[in-house]
Each structure stands twice: as structure tokens, then as C-alpha cells.
Amino acid sequence: MKMSRRKTIRSLLEGSLFVGFGGLAWSSATKALNKNDLVLRPPGAASNKQFVQSCLKCGQCVEACPYDTLKLAAPNDGISPGTPYFEPRDIPCYMCTDYPCITACPSESLEVSRIQKSTEEEASINNAQMGLAVIHKETCIAYWGIQCDACYRACPLIDKAITLDIDKNQVTKKHANLKPIVHSDYCTGCGKCEQVCVTEKAAIFILPRHIATGKVGDHYLKSWEKQDKIPTPQKDQKQKNDDVQSAMDYLNNDDILNE
Amino acid sequence: MTVKSHRYLIFRRVIQLGLLTLFIGGNYMGWNILKGNFSFSRIADTVPLADPFAVLQMLAAGFTITSEILIGSIIILALYWLLGGRIFCSWICPLNLVTDTALWLRRKLGITTDRIYMPRNSRYYILAMAIILSAIIGYAAFESISPISIWFRMLIFGTGGGWAIVLAIFLLDISVKRNGWCGHICPLGAFYGVIGRWSLMKVKYKHDNCTQCMDCFKVCPEPQVLHIVTKHNGIIQSGECTNCGRCIEVCNDKALRFSVNNFKTQNHEK
Numbered sequence: 001m002k003m004s005r006r007k008t009i010r011s012l013l014e015g016s017l018f019v020g021f022g023g024l025a026w027s028s029a030t031k032a033l034n035k036n037d038l039v040l041r042p043p044g045a046a047s048n049k050q051f052v053q054s055c056l057k058c059g060q061c062v063e064a065c066p067y068d069t070l071k072l073a074a075p076n077d078g079i080s081p082g083t084p085y086f087e088p089r090d091i092p093c094y095m096c097t098d099y100p101c102i103t104a105c106p107s108e109s110l111e112v113s114r115i116q117k118s119t120e121e122e123a124s125i126n127n128a129q130m131g132l133a134v135i136h137k138e139t140c141i142a143y144w145g146i147q148c149d150a151c152y153r154a155c156p157l158i159d160k161a162i163t164l165d166i167d168k169n170q171v172t173k174k175h176a177n178l179k180p181i182v183h184s185d186y187c188t189g190c191g192k193c194e195q196v197c198v199t200e201k202a203a204i205f206i207l208p209r210h211i212a213t214g215k216v217g218d219h220y221l222k223s224w225e226k227q228d229k230i231p232t233p234q235k236d237q238k239q240k241n242d243d244v245q246s247a248m249d250y251l252n253n254d255d256i257l258n259e
Numbered sequence: 260m261t262v263k264s265h266r267y268l269i270f271r272r273v274i275q276l277g278l279l280t281l282f283i284g285g286n287y288m289g290w291n292i293l294k295g296n297f298s299f300s301r302i303a304d305t306v307p308l309a310d311p312f313a314v315l316q317m318l319a320a321g322f323t324i325t326s327e328i329l330i331g332s333i334i335i336l337a338l339y340w341l342l343g344g345r346i347f348c349s350w351i352c353p354l355n356l357v358t359d360t361a362l363w364l365r366r367k368l369g370i371t372t373d374r375i376y377m378p379r380n381s382r383y384y385i386l387a388m389a390i391i392l393s394a395i396i397g398y399a400a401f402e403s404i405s406p407i408s409i410w411f412r413m414l415i416f417g418t419g420g421g422w423a424i425v426l427a428i429f430l431l432d433i434s435v436k437r438n439g440w441c442g443h444i445c446p447l448g449a450f451y452g453v454i455g456r457w458s459l460m461k462v463k464y465k466h467d468n469c470t471q472c473m474d475c476f477k478v479c480p481e482p483q484v485l486h487i488v489t490k491h492n493g494i495i496q497s498g499e500c501t502n503c504g505r506c507i508e509v510c511n512d513k514a515l516r517f518s519v520n521n522f523k524t525q526n527h528e529k
Contacts, residue, residue, distance in 0.1 A: 015384075023388055027396050030403045053322050053398055056313060057408060058299035059416055063286050074420030075409055082298075082402075082412055106299055106307060106327045 036079045040086050040189065040206055042070055043093065043128035044102040044114040048208070055109040057082030064104035067094045086130075088191020088206050095125045095156050095190050126157060131189025131206035132213060133162070133182045140203040145169045145177050151193035151204045152180050161186040162193065180204065184213060267504030271350050279353055282415045296415050297351070298408060299331060307331030312450040316399035319390045336454065342502065344455025348441060348448045349480075349503035353411045357425060358441050361432035362480060374435045379442055379483060379499070382449035389446045401446050438480045442499075456498035462506065463518035466492045475506035475515060494520060 034052045042061050045051050061084050062070045069091045073079035084101075086093060102110045113119075115127040133151075137143045155162040162180050169175040180193075182204070189209065194202045262269065282300070284290035294301050299309045309331030317324055339347060349355055364370070392400035402408060406428055409421035431439040441448055464487055471489050476482045484497040485506065507515045 019384065019388065023392060026388065026400060026404070027392050030392070030396055030398050030400050033403055034398050053320060054317070054324075056299045056309070056317075056328065057402065057412070058295040059286065059412070060295050060299070060301070062416060063289075063294055072412055072416045072418045074413075074418040075424070076420035080403065082408055082418075106301075106309070106331070107325055108323070 033075075034080045037211065038208060039073075039079045040088065040131050040191070040208060042084055042086070042101045042110055043095070043099060043125060043130055043188070044105075044110040044112060045130070046109055046111070046114070047210075051109050052080045052083055054107045055080075055083050056107050058106065059084070060104040060106060061101035061110060064100040066096065066100065067091055069093050070101060086191070088194040089202055090195075092191035092195045093128075093130060093188075094192075095128065095188065097125055099123070099125050099128075126186075126188060128188040128190070129209055131191070132184050132209050133187050133189065133191075133193050133204050134207050134212050135180060135182060135204045137179075137203075139199055139201075140180070141199065143177065143179050145171055145175065147178065148198060149178060149180070150196045150198055154192040154196040156190060156192060157186050157188070161188070184209075264508050267508050271503065272356075274350050275353060275356060278351060279411075279414055282411075286415055296408075297353070297411050298402070299328065306334070308335055310447075311336050312447050313399060313402045315450075316389060316393040316402055319393040320397050320399055321394070339451060339454055339458065341459050343458045343460045343500070344451035344453070344498055345448060345501040346455075346460075347451050348445075349501035352407060352447075353414060354407045354425075354428070355441070357410070357429050358432050358438070359480075361429050362438060364433055365437060366477070370433065371437075372434055373437060377436060377439070377443045379481075381443050382446055382452075385444060386446040386449040386453075405447070406440075407445070407447060442481055448501075452498040454498065455500070455502075456496070457520075457522075458498070459520050460502060461518055461520045462495040462500060462502065462504075463516055464488055464493055464495065465514050465516075466490070468512045469514040470512050472511070474509045474511075478505040478509050480505075488514075494518065496520075 034049075036052075037048060039048070041048070041051055042065075046054065057072065059072055059082075062072055069086045070084045071086065073081055073083050073085055075081045077085075079085055099112070099115065102112055102115070105111070112123045114129075115125060116123045117127055135143075140148075142148045149164060152158060152162045152164055160183065162182055165177075165179045165181050167177050167179070169177050189206045191206045194205045197204050278293070281290065281293040282296055285292065285294040285300075291303055294304065295308075297310060298313055299307070301307055307327045307330055309328045311332040314324055314328060314332040389401040406421070406424045410425050412418045413421045413425075428440045432441075436443060464485075466489075469489060473489075475485055475488060479485055480501065480503070481497075481499045484495050484500040487493045487495070502517075504517070507517065
């Protein structure tokens with residue numbers, strides 16, 4: 001097959017345009033489809049990006065889940081298509097002690113090691129970090145002073161993940177407010193509280209941990225806690241002290257006056 | 260329409276629908292025969308099977324894979340090396356049900372439109388792009404948008420939202436381009452085509468029996484692979500042949516049959 005030069009150049013141009021724009025459209029579509037920060041993943045899941053990258057979308061976890069909690073995302077759900085997620089208001093995670101979803105996963109998306117506090121300790125579903133319960137106080141009727149402890153009673157880690165804070169009802173001046181408080185050290189994000197919340201739209205709901213948590217940074221320390229020690233001076237700081245000494249030596253040196 | 264002239268077609272549909280039934284039963288009824296889907300599954304909760312193209316994309320994206328997934332993809336690769344790479348396309352792929360229906364409707368309604376120019380080797384460029392893009396963006400590029408996966412997840416898990424893309428492929432195949440998706444675009448088919456080039460099971464053509472009725476060309480989804488037909492004896496070497504067996508069953512002259520690839524005399528077709 002012989003081609004004229006003009007035809008060759010034309011087809012090369014067409015090809016590169018096709019590859020260029022096609023590739024651009026394809027990669028941006030893939031990136032857009034995979035960008036889903038507001039989604040709750042099964043227990044033992046990797047960070048969202050790593051999770052999406054390693055997930056084979058095979059549905060083993062969905063089939064292993066005895067409560068039909070987990071679902072595979074559809075293309076129009078705004079979640080990477082085919083990856084597992086759950087919506088606690090519908091069906092929360094029941095925190096099976098034998099975590100069948102994690103053991104069913106063939107990839108590194110769900111791993112038992114992520115629900116172990118350390119390699120020596122045994123894995124426990126109570127260490128799962130699927131999300132964090134957040135309370136909207138203005139719509140929580142317990143904060144209004146109406147007696148409701150639905151979330152507190154439903155919490156599988158009652159008195160650890162959710163406690164009741166008791167104070168005086170400022171409206172009646174003679175009753176108590178029993179206000180639920182979430183503790184992020186214990187909350188697994190299972191979502192049972194969100195499921196049972198009695199308000200029209202749940203006043204307690206699960207957010208992904210990276211959304212619902214802050215980060216202090218290294219420059220604040222709890223000096224009253226043993227593990228938070230003031231760091232020992234680093235090498236470069238020592239170096240600075242040496243420089244001060246040499247500078248002082250230089251100033252005190254008689255030679256400077258003779259110059 | 261006799262059973263004999265549709266024996267492979269019937270067998271193919273039994274296998275395609277049977278696998279889907281096993282997967283659906285595995286999901287909804289808890290059958291322990293085949294659990295998962297076409298991306299990854301386990302036979303009786305032990306033997307892993309994995310889509311080697313998805314695994315390749317994940318590796319390209321810089322992701323380490325577990326040994327179970329690796330073993331699963333090697334099993335599938337070995338199976339398709341034995342039976343012909345694109346045997347996946349015609350005997351297993353659930354999207355084939357859609358595209359074959361389009362192909363059949365085209366024939367029945369006499370649609371011959373071919374609105375866009377697209378060479379059949381486009382799919383190899385798309386295959387290369389899938390792997391390169393996976394490496395660049397760090398996600399399995401085709402797996403993220405694969406209409407095949409969307410379709411079988413719809414069937415097996417009842418996840419919705421994929422009708423638009425499946426309908427688009429159906430319409431493409433029926434009114435824009437014959438065999439448009441499977442024969443021109445699909446990088447998964449292209450991947451299996453590359454593997455199928457050296458596979459063991461092939462279709463063999465016997466020139467002496469052939470009466471040149473051209474029936475095989477009419478039914479073949481990839482008619483370019485039949486280029487030796489009417490010319491000389493040989494084995495259909497192209498990896499693009501899906502081993503669907505349609506040519507064999509429509510041939511009334513016993514000129515075509517399944518055979519074992521003869522690697523030594525590979526070049527005699529030229």
C-alpha cells in the first residue's frame with residue numbers, strides 16, 4: 001500500500017489528534033468518576049484514592065455482607081462505578097465480629113491489618129474507621145431538652161463512642177438535658193445511630209473521617225500527656241549555638257580592635 | 260433454521276446465560292459455585308479467576324496485586340490460550356448478547372449503513388491508550404469506564420444507571436457501524452485478540468470441500484479473518500477470530516472445523 005506524503009501527514013495528524021483529545025477526554029472522565037470524597041467504604045478500607053485504585057469491583061464484599069449493607073456503585077451515583085459503599089440511613093454496618101467483607105476481598109482494598117491497632121494485637125471490628133458520627137445540635141431533639149437517646153442506645157460501643165452529657169434544662173429549670181456526644185477515638189462510623197435517629201433527616205450522621213476530623217499539626221503539644229514529649233533539640237539547632245559562640249569569640253577577640 | 264446449523268450458537272448462549280445465572284445465584288441465593296463477577300470470581304470459594312486485562316491496567320497504574328489475583332489471572336490466561344483468546348468475546352462476554360442482537364437485527368432488517376470510517380485496528384490503539392493512561396493517571400483507565408463491566412454489574416448485582424451506555428453501544432452497532440463496538444473499539448477484545456494470535460484452538464479451512472457459497476462471510480463478525488477462504492487450505496490464524504463457530508455451523512460443505520493450531524506451519528497461509 002503506497003501513500004502519498006500528503007496523505008501520510010494527514011493521517012498522522014488525524015491519529016495524533018484522535019489520541020491526544022481522546023486521551024485527554026478519557027483521563028478526565030476517569031479522574032472525575034474516581035473523585036468521590038463523600039462516600040462511606042466497608043471496614044478495613046484503604047484511603048479513598050488507594051481504595052479505588054486497588055478495587056477490582058468484583059463484588060465479593062457485597063456478596064459476603066449478610067445484611068445487604070454494601071452496594072456496588074452505579075455509573076450515575078457519583079461514586080467510582082462498581083466500587084462498594086454503604087448508606088447507613090438505609091442499612092448501617094452491623095459490625096460482624098468475623099468481618100466477612102474484609103476476608104472476602106481479593107485485593108488490598110480491604111485488609112484485616114487496618115482493623116488491628118498494632119501487628120501484635122488481634123484484629124477487631126471495633127477498630128474499624130469507616131467514618132465518624134457528627135451531631136447537628138440544632139436539629140437534635142435531645143439538645144432541645146426532649147428525652148431521646150435513640151442513637152446512644154443503638155451504638156454498638158455504647159458509653160464509649162457515644163456518651164450522654166447531662167446538664168440542666170435551661171427552659172424548665174428543673175429537668176435534665178441528656179445530650180449525646182460522639183467520641184472519635186471509639187466511633188467506627190457503622191451508622192447505626194444515623195439509621196435510628198428519629199428526626200426527619202438524621203441529626204446524627206456519618207461523614208468520612210478525613211472530612212469530619214481536624215489535624216493539629218506538630219507545633220502544639222499536650223505537655224500533660226506522657227507520650228507528647230518536648231522533642232530533643234535537633235542537630236541543626238546545635239549548629240546554631242556553635243555559631244553564636246564563634247560570633248562572640250569574634251567580638252571579644254582583640255584583633256578586631258587592632259584593625 | 261435447524262439445530263445443526265445453530266449448534267454452536269445455542270451452546271454459546273447456554274454458556275453465556277449459564278455463567279450469568281451462576282453469578283446471579285451466587286449473589287442473590289448464596290450459591291457457592293461461582294461467586295463474584297467477570298472481573299474477579301472464585302469457584303467454590305477457592306479457585307480464583309481474574310480478568311487479566313484489568314490486572315494489567317492495575318499493574319500499569321503502579322499497583323501491586325495480591326497473589327490470589329495474580330493466580331486468578333494466570334488461570335484465565337492459560338484457559339484462553341488453550342481455547343482461543345477471543346473465545347471470551349463470543350462465548351462468555353455478556354455484552355456479546357447485546358452486540359450479537361444488533362448484528363442479527365442488521366441482517367434481518369437489511370441494514371447496511373456504515374456511517375463512520377474507523378479501521379478495525381483502532382482497538383489496538385485504544386488498548387495501548389488504556390495501558391498508557393492507567394500509568395499516567397494511576398487508575399485502571401478502561402476498568403473505570405468499561406461498559407462491559409457496567410453491563411454485567413447491572414445483570415449480576417442489579418446496580419442501575421448503565422442503560423444509557425448499553426443502549427448507545429446497541430445503537431452504534433445497529434445503525435452506525437457493523438460490529439462497531441466489538442470489532443473496532445473494545446480494548447478488552449483487542450487484548451484477548453493479541454493473546455489469541457498464538458492460541459491452541461483455531462478454525463481450520465479445507466479448500467477442497469468449499470463451494471464458495473460465502474455463507475461464512477455473511478455470519479462472521481470479523482470477516483477479515485477469513486481471508487484464506489476460497490483461496491487455499493489453512494488455519495484461521497488471526498487473533499481477531501472469536502472462535503464463535505458460526506462459520507462452521509453455517510457451512511454445508513464441511514470446509515470449516517475446529518482444529519488445533521499447527522505452530523510449525525504457521526506461515527504457509529501467506
